[in-house]
Amino acid sequence: MQKKLTLIIGLISILLLAACGQDVPDDLDWEVEEFTYTDHTNNDFGLKDLEGDVWLANFIFTNCDTVCPPMTSNMSKIQDKLAEKDIDAEIVSFSVDPERDTPEQLETFSQKFDADLSNWHFLTGYDGDEIKEFAKNSFQTLALPDPNSDQFTHGTSFYLVNKEGTVVKKYEGVSNVKYEEIVDDVKALQ
Incomplete structure (x- = not known):
């Protein structure tokens, strides 16, 4: 009897641990700092606008x-796949070149990739030092001007943020994008 009880408790424990891990594996637990920037419509948009949303x-x-x-083309494909499965999620693209990336420039750029701007927000409206610190503190990534060109060094990952504003996972954003995994992970956080 004691062995059966121990076995049952052990199985229940394993099932509970497995269920906990189903939410999103590789939990990063990086809190996104409070922010309010300017979106592609020239309006304020910030962390408060994302409260309660997976993004x-x-x-x-x-x-x-x-x-x-x-990266933007791949994010557009993810947006389409989420829409096909009727999964709500916001998308936020932070410009690392706020001096040149005006709201109008960001909107024109977004149109090249058929971005649905009802839930995809392209942000600017800060200075280079601010986005550098924000990227480092909230997403553990770089956002630096290249001293030898007009280009920037920045992370190429896609970051999954839960409803509480915590980065829980990152994915390759340029090549070998795991579209279905991303869609499944977004759904798991809903």
């Missing part, structure tokens, strides 16, 4: 001649 974030700039176009 994806990335860092881009419109003058980028390497990774930003494929």
